[in-house]
Amino acid sequence: MSTTCLHTWLPGRVAACPWTLYLIFFVGAFTVARFLLKTSFVLAQTFVLHGKNLDKFGTPKGSWAVVTGASGGIGKEFALQLAAAGFNILLVARNEVALTAVAAEIGSNTAGKVEARIQLMDFAKNDPTALTELESTVSGLDVGILVNNAGKWHTLPSYFAETAEQEIEDIVTVNIMGTLRVTHAILPGMIQRKRGLILNVGSFAGEVPSPMISTYSGTKAFLSTFTSALADEIRPHHIMVQYLNTYFVFQVTKMTRFQKSSMLAATPAAYVHSVLSKIGLSCGAALSDRPDTLTPYWSHALFDYVIYVVGRKAFFTSYFHRTLTDYRRALQKSDQEAKQQ
Ligand SMILES: NC(=O)c1ccc[n+]([C@@H]2O[C@H](COP(=O)([O-])OP(=O)(O)OC[C@H]3O[C@@H](n4cnc5c(N)ncnc54)[C@H](OP(=O)(O)O)[C@@H]3O)[C@@H](O)[C@H]2O)c1
Structure with a gap:
């Protein structure tokens, strides 16, 4: 016209x-x-471009990837896929039996070409001795990739006023202090080697304030802001850090207890594959003023896009409030039924 x-x-x-x-x-x-x-x-x-090649972060030079929360769920899948890409793996979590099994799986999947070690750590304890042990382990390793994945969710979605103090403390300590301390232990080596990749496993709850899981939501928002601030500091050292904006990932995860399959839910294998093939891109978070955020899985990316196009986070906060209230009821009902049996 x-x-x-x-x-x-x-x-x-x-x-x-x-x-x-x-x-x-x-x-x-x-x-x-x-x-x-x-x-x-x-x-x-999301659908066409490939991210940076993982070789840029160390393979095939015998580099290591450190994965926290590697005993199950998303963390275990990161460990398996990074091992398949040629990284030696340091598996960090509390459950020794589960970690040993993941290490054995890596050994058999890679015919012993990749080394897998385990490091027992309880992030909720915030124990300086355990941290010193981790520092001494990584001081001798060329760590190319760190995946800060260990995370704690609420036992049951609840109003903040009704959430147990111990639960609040554990969520904050594991999700925030765990990530900060491990990053602080590993980053100096990356700066020396002038290369590295740090992936902070985040959540949509960190981007959209989420009632009923407000403590968890706040810790993930912390990780999002921390990631952006850190990214600018370490970019000159050729180190990249990304916040992984994640919606539902389940099937083998203990965290969500969601049963029904949905288009918005990824399996851990598909989710981790999407992350590792999109490093350095933003996918669903593209052009949304979140340059260090990556929403890699296709349906999560489209949902992220819709949230930013609609532009009214308050609308999605109400939606999450309703969904988590329903989820709480469903969990309570299934727990009651289990008790009656
Ligand atoms: N699944 C989802 O739908 C979803 C959605 C958004 C974001 N996320 C994020 O993705 C990450 C992984 O979630 P997931 O679903 O794979 O959970 P998961 O299956 O429950 O695994 C959590 C991992 O964290 C470790 N962990 C928990 N507390 C720990 C502690 N105190 N000290 C050390 N390690 C601890 C656990 O190992 P041990 O028990 O052996 O210690 C386990 O390996 C979390 O950061 C979560 O917030 C998940």
């Missing part, structure tokens, strides 16, 4: 002032162009 045509459409006062007309036209064109650009970035990064 030409501007002459627009003149005939608009109210008299606006049409009389061509600058107003040009302003409306340019603001409209800019908004549409921005929307189209964002849409094409999200689609291209």
Whole structure:
């Protein structure tokens, strides 16, 4: 539509002032162009483009990947897939039996070509001796990748006022202090070697304030801000850090206890594959002013895109509130049924 045509459409006062007309036209064109650009970035990064090659972070030079919370769920899958990519793996968590089994699986999957060691650590204890042990283990290793995955969720979604103090403390200590301490132990070596990748496993609950799991939501928001701040500090040392914006991942995970399959739920294997093939990209978080956030799994990426296009986080906060209230009821019901049997 030409501007002459627009003149005939608009109210008299606006049409009389061509600058107003040009302003409306340019603001409209800019908004549409921005929307189209964002849409094409999200689609291209999620469905077409490949991220950085993992070799950039150490393989095949015998580098190590440190994975916290590697005894099950997403962490175990990171360990298996990074081992398949040629990294030696340091598996960190509390459960020795489960960690030993993951180490054995890595050994048999890679015909012994990859070394897997275990480090027992309880992040909830915030124990300085355990941290010193971790520091001494990693001081002799060329750590190329750190995956800060260990995380604690609420036992049951609950209002903050009703959440047990110990649970609040454990969630904060594991999710925040665990990540900070492990990163602090490993980062100096990466800076010396001038290369490295740090992946902080986050959650949509860190991006959209989530009632009923407010402590968890707050810890993930902390990780999101921490990641962006750290990214700018360590970029000159050729080290990359990304916040992994994650929606549901289940099947073998103990954390969510969700049973029903849904398009928004990824299996740990598919989720981790999507992360490792999109390093350095943003996918669903593209052009949303979150340059160090990666929403890699396709359905999570589309959901992230919708949240930012709608632009009203409060709407999604209410939606999460309702969903988590229903989830709480379902969990309580299934626990009651289990007790009666
Ligand atoms: N699953 C989802 O839908 C989902 C969605 C968004 C974000 N996330 C995030 O993804 C990460 C992994 O979740 P997941 O679903 O795979 O959970 P998961 O199956 O319950 O595994 C959690 C891991 O963290 C470790 N861990 C928990 N408390 C620990 C502690 N005190 N000290 C050391 N390690 C501890 C556990 O190992 P041990 O028990 O052996 O110590 C386990 O290996 C978490 O950060 C979570 O917030 C998950």
